[in-house]
Amino acid sequence: MNAFAFTRADSVAGALRAAGGDAKFVAGGTTLVDLMKLGVENPTTVIDISRMPLAGVSRMPDNGLQIGALARNADVAHHPDVVNGYPVLSQALLAGASAQLRNMATTGGNLLQRTRCVAFRDTAMACNKRSPGSGCAAIGGFNRNLAILGTSDRCIASHPSDQNVALTALEATVQISGPKGERSVPIGDFYLLPGDTPERETVLEPGELVTSVTVPPPAPGAKSAYLKLRDRASYEFALASAAVVAIVRGGTIERVRIAMGGIGTKPWRNLEAEAALHGKPATAEQFAKAAQIVLSDAKPQSQNGFKVELAKRCLIAALTTVTQGA
Amino acid sequence: MASSVLGQALPRIDGPLKVSGSAEYTTDRIFENMVYAVPIGSTIANGRIAALDASQARAMPGVIEVFHRGNVGELYKASPKAGMIDETRPPLADDVIRYYGQYVALVVAETFEQATAAASCVKVTYAGVDAPNVALELSADDEPNEVDRRGDPAAAYEASPVKVDQTYVTPAETHNPIELHATVATYDGEQFTLYETTQSVFNHRNVMSEILGVPRENVRVIVKFLGSGFGGKLWPWPHDALAAAAARELRRPVKLVVTRKQMFETVGHRPRTQQRVRLSADRDGTLTSLRHESINDAGMLDEYDENCGEATPYLYGTPNLLVTSAQTRRNIGPPTAMRGPGAVPGLFATESAYDELALALDMDPVQLRLRNEPTRDQGLDIPFSSRHYVECLTLGSEKFGWSERSRAVGSMRKDGVILGWGVSGCSWLAARFDAEARVELLADGSARVAMGTQDIGTGTYTVLAQLVAEATGIPHERVVVELGDSRLPPGPTSGGSMVTASVIPAVLGAAREAMKSAIELATSGPQAPFAGRDAGDLRFAGGRIVARRGGKGVPFDAALRKASVSRVSGSGKGQRTFGQEHPKYSIHSYGAQFVEVAWQPEIARLRVNRVVTVIDAGRMINPRLARNQVEGSVVMGVGMALFEETRYDPRSGAPVNSNLADYVVATHADAPHIDVTFLDYPDTELNELGARGVGEIGLAGIASAIAAAVYHATGVRVRTLPIEIEKLLSA
Amino acid sequence: MSSQAFVSEAVAPTAPANAQPPATAPKVVEVVFTVNGNRLALVVDPRATLLDTLRETLGLTGTKKGCDHGQCGACTVHVNGRRVNSCLSFAAMHDGDEVTTIEGLGTPENLHPMQAAFVEHDGYQCGYCTPGQIMSAAALLSEPCGPSNADVAESMSGNICRCGAYQNIVAAIQSVRTQG
Incomplete structure (x- = not known):
């Protein structure tokens, strides 16, 4: 790991002042420290923001929820308002990582979690995301766990987070502070497709800082769930996952939000599939149609063709769980 | 008594x-004046070093030395008489790179942080870089070695009414003890004291003394606690010599800890095996012939015979048998013994083939095994010292509830989940x-x-x-x-x-x-x-x-x-009995593994629910510790069956999943309920107390029992491990 | 290529006398924290992880390094009463924190109930992942965790035991939970 200067900022203003150049903010450390050890991240300044007062989870006037950027994943997962109002988020957080990592990782850090692609994580391998223009060793290489949706010929890295899949289904908004002031970005607009610039993963500008995530109030009658499929039973990134939020009345789907993880270069939402379910009976047949729509554009790589079928089963099962008994 | x-x-x-x-493990040693060594591995698998530029690294704070071929000092090749070592080439001996991660230099600095930073700044350029041979398909480079032969298996096979001819593959596996390989080396001008992660202090001393070119008396090897090894720490590896050489040159204690990534590259692995098994039987299940022909990969320089047919000649009776083994060269770090070498991959193949034979015979797989119980070791033509394999199978059946098994694929359900039941025998040597x-x-x-x-x-x-x-x-x-x-x-x-x-x-x-x-x-x-x-x-x-x-x-x-x-x-x-030329008795441990898997096709989820294992390993000195050994083996077997494979990039030759997030081993949540029974028959031919050993047998037969259970649940016969989700999606 | 030629070709020409250090010299940072009840003021390399600082600087070697990337759990310690992977944070990030390591939980002569339960249930083999398992298990006692063995296993899955002593570890934890 290269030498770097270490500073602490205990306010957003202080953090923004300290930012600049190739400085990096650190909170939980679970992504940044890991990647610095690998030589993937090489900041010359690290700003410890973990003591900024942004760890709270609170109700907003509209009855939505504001989750501070520094709220730890474990605290959010077990927060009564999350457990009761947004089970999909609680379940997604608890399906991620390990108890230790969830005690460290923060909401903001998780939002900016980097891909687990082995080519990205090994500086000896070609990776356009890490080193633009160097190529992609994952295409034709180890790509079993990588994306089948949203890929480009430059990058097929999958987005690794569970939290962000749930937040996408919940239509969360990311609150950002920066040198030019504050702004809000719907999570659907927050992540970028790799295209020709896989090094740019979000709309966050240099020097900007995520301060919180807000989620709208739970819709009356909505149910939600998160289903994660992976090789082993725990402590592993998703091969495919699905977050579903739905309102079903009299066996008919009134409203549904679907996001999928493990298969896309960003948390994957498909409005067409949601639209196809609206007003339809909550049946296996309809779920299969929706799954078909989500996966219709899938571009499998050499090792991950199975994800097409796995993701379909994942989505159908998650939709079944959420709509059962409704 | x-x-x-x-x-x-x-x-x-x-x-x-x-x-x-x-408890003091190797890396827990801290000495006054100690320095930290970080080895640098090659980023190619086939070529040579053209130049090594350490100038930037040398100028970095805290850096004491960058060792390479030119300044590491003499390191010799240990003679076979010294003892065991699977990579005989001393580190940095020449500029030829034969596998990815082969050490090319060693950075030593005052602190670990300084040494790792400097290591990333040593520039190595390579020449003559060729595509590495890491091909998955194995074909023997040389004439196969005939391990055992009796009767005329080919003729018997042709003449038999029921046959199985299948090829089974076990992938490269990495041991991955949680303790990283490490050395803390000290040298006082005459005497080396090497704190090592070794499973054999004496072998280590004898081999290291030859590598370092000093009398045995001048090398002392210490390991008070070892964070396990599973075979990966049996013999010295290149980092041992590098740490000692650095201590020799610097006259300061040197701590070298191999990284988890490097543990996939330079400290051995279970080689990939490809095994063709041909069985034939009469309609009543009597085994008329058995052929077991295996190939494993080896490094470019050293021989390595996995000996998959270890248990084949004696486990079942048959008049006609052929066991062969062969090797093929790959640009991969040399393989080494991993828990139950030979028998564990070998039994996956042969026991899977028995399951297929039972199916072909429409016979219960337990009954098929009982039917072919031999009265003596037909391989060596000597009596067994103490063999209770039949009791393992029958008692295991009883404890597991095997008689409740409904034979049709996918026919057993519980709580909305499809159950699969499978059985396998197992055996391991005792000496x-x-x-x-x-x-x-x-x-x-x-x-x-x-x-x-x-x-x-x-x-x-x-x-x-x-x-x-x-x-x-x-x-x-x-x-x-x-x-x-x-x-x-x-x-x-x-x-x-x-x-x-x-x-x-x-x-x-x-x-x-x-x-x-x-x-x-x-x-x-x-x-x-x-x-x-x-x-x-x-x-x-x-x-x-x-x-x-x-x-x-x-x-x-x-x-x-x-x-x-x-x-x-x-x-x-x-005195040793291991490797005896003419033993009087065939001394082995035996066991039966019964497995229940749960299969949820709607989410392609496979889990191992429970395992009943009955082990005949002589007298138990301490059943608490012995049970733990077998339970732990079963857990490792779950990983072997379902998750574990070291994957090599076909272009660079790098083990690409070289970390514990991408090389998946079983977690707490993957551990099935395990019921272990020891038969406790003393085997006094081996020693007066009749104790054999239980470190490895519990792993043998788990993968084959799981594969059999998976077939029973899904109808998919997986012959290439691991049994990943994608192999079951057609079910 | 002879050994001598190798040196001259590969090393000598690339080490000019006026070589500049490539990176700025590592700055240091002060950190004051409490470890096992002892208040300590350290000056650390910002690159030093909490794990390496505990082990190499403070000599608290009970906490183990198994992967250095948050993938095994051997380095688990408590920070302000919560279990974390000490390999994934810099020591400098722990100014003002209270850190507890396995050495602070109990001693061979005076074991914490969880430590004693691991001995009684043989919740280990080689013992290397054990401090991490025990720190995790001790923290679990005050976390939301369901009553079943499966709940405990899921909550403990961030601690890999390659020896596979999982069944015994869960039994040890459950014995403490039911006694407590």
Whole structure:
């Protein structure tokens, strides 16, 4: 790991002042420290923001929820308002990582979690995301766990987070502070497709800082769930996952939000599939149609063709769980 | 011998040290003036080093030296007589790169942070870089080696009504003990003291002395606690020599810890195997022929024979048999033994083939195995010392509820989940290594046993204490066990599940000699408690010296104190049986593995629910520790069956999933419920207590039982491990 | 290529006398924290992880390094009462924190109930992942965790035991939970 200067900022203003150049903010450390050890991240300044007062989870006037950027994943997962109002988020957080990592990782850090692609994580391998223009060793290489949706010929890295899949289904908004002031970005607009610039993963500008995530109030009658499929039973990134939020009345789907993880270069939402379910009976047949729509554009790589079928089963099962008994 | 402490499920005597963080592992050593070494691995797998530019690294803060071929000093190739080593080429010996991660340089700095930073700044350029050969398909480079042959298997096969001809593949697996390989090396100008992560302090000493070019007496190897090894730490690896060479050049203690990534590259792995199994049978299930032909990959320089047919010649009876093994070269770091080498991948193939044969015969797979139970070892044509395989199968069936099995694929359900049941047999060798021990009886009433073996987590500390307690009647809590040091009497390698069997004659012999000395002391001299008595009239029992005719006698320590003697000691020795040319008996352990898997096709989720395992491994010295060994093997077997494969990038030759997030091993949540039964039949042909060993047998047969259960649940026969989700999606 | 030629070709030409250090010299940072009840003021390399600082600087070697990337759990310690992977944070990030390591939980002579339960249930083999398992298990006692063995297993899955002593570890934890 290269030498770097270490500073602490205990306010957003202080953090923004300290930012600049190739400085990096650190909170939980679970992504940044890991990647610095690998030589993937090489900041010359690290700003410890973990003591900024942004760890709270609170109700907003509209009855939505504001989750501070520094709220730890474990605290959010077990927060009564999350457990009761947004089970999909609680379940997604608890399906991620390990108890230790969830005690460290923060909401903001998780939002900016980097891909687990082995080519990205090994500086000896070609990776356009890490080193633009160097190529992609994952295409034709180890790509079993990588994306089948949203890929480009430059990058097929999958987005690794569970939290962000749930937040996408919940239509969360990311609150950002920066040198030019504050702004809000719907999570659907927050992540970028790799295209020709896989090094740019979000709309966050240099020097900007995520301060919180807000989620709208739970819709009356909505149910939600998160289903994660992976090789082993725990402590592993998703091969495919699905977050579903739905309102079903009299066996008919009134409203549904679907996001999928493990298969896309960003948390994957498909409005067409949601639209196809609206007003339809909550049946296996309809779920299969929706799954078909989500996966219709899938571009499998050499090792991950199975994800097409796995993701379909994942989505159908998650939709079944959420709509059962409704 | 009054049986008190043997067979008791005593807790480990080293437990309090382990649970409090006080047990000292290799990397826990910290010395004054110690420096940190970080090796640099090649980023190609086939080519040569053109240039190595360390100027930037050398100028970095704290950097002391960058070692490379030009300045590392002499490192020699150890002779085969020295002992075992799977990568014989000394590190940095030439500029040729034969596998990805091969060490090209070593950075030494004052701190770990400085050394790692500098290591990333050493620029290595390569030339003559060719595509590496890491192909998955294996074909023998040379004529296969005929391991065993009897009868005419080809003719019998052709003449038989029921046949199986299938090829099974087990992938490269990486041992991944949680303790990283490491060396802390010190050198005082004459003497090397090497704190090592080794499963064999004596082999390590002997081999390292030749690599370093110094007499054996000048090398001392110490490992007080080993964070397991599973075979990966049996023999020295290149980092051992690098650390010692750096200590030699710098005259400062050097700590070198191999990274998890490097552990996929430079400290061995279980090689990939490809095994063709051909079986034939009569309609009643009688096995008419068996052919087992295996190939494994090896490194570019050294031979490595996985010997998949280890258990094939004797496990079942058949008049016609052929077992061969062959190797093929790959640009991969040299393989090494991994838990149950040979038998574990071999039994996956042969036991899977039996399951397929049972299916072809429409016969219960347990019945098929019972049908072919031999009365003697047909491979060596000698009797079995103690074989209870049939009881393993029948008792296992009973405990598991095998008779409730409905044979049709996918026909068993519980709580909305499809269940699959599978069975496999297993076997593992039992033998002894050479071993010497010293036992001392001390004037404070305690005892001390010393032996240069090591406890890799199997419980050797505790077993040695139990043996001394058993022999002397001194409470096991009062037995101090000293091991893990090449200055102690030579003890066995922790390999082949042979430590317990090996130490028994040595420790009991040493204890008896020490007791004899105590008795002699108690009779000699006017002050002695039994002055003038014939030593033959006395015996040592319950920690006391007593007259054979009766009486309370005296505590042995009182006799010692009376004679103003601090201790009496004895030495004992046991001789190796391993590799014997003409054994009188076929000595093996046996077992049966019964597995239930749960399959949810709607989410393609496969889990192992429960395992019943019955093991015939002789007498159990400590069932608590033995059970843990078998349970742990089962857990490793779940990983082997479902998750584990070291994958090599076909272009760079790099093991690409070289970390514990991408090389998936079983977690707590993957562990099935495990029910272990030991038959506990002493095998006194091996040693007087009849103990064999349980470190490896529990892993054998798990993958085949799981594969059989998966077939039963899904109808998919997986012949190439691991059984990943994608292989089951068609079910 | 002879050994001598190798040196001259590969090393000598690339080490000019006026070589500039490539990176700025490592700055240091002060950190004051409490470890096992002892208040300590250290000056650390910002690159030093909490794990390496505990082990190499403070000599608290009970906490183990198994992967250095948050993938095994051997380095688990408590920070302000919660279990974390000490390999994934810099020591400098722990100014003002209270850190507890396995050495602070109990000693061989005076074991914490969880440590004693691991001995009783043989919740280990080689013992290397054990401090991490025990620190995790001790923290679990005050976390939301369901009553079943499966709940405990899921909550403990961030601690890999390659020896596979999982069944015994869960039994040890459950024995403490039911006694407590």
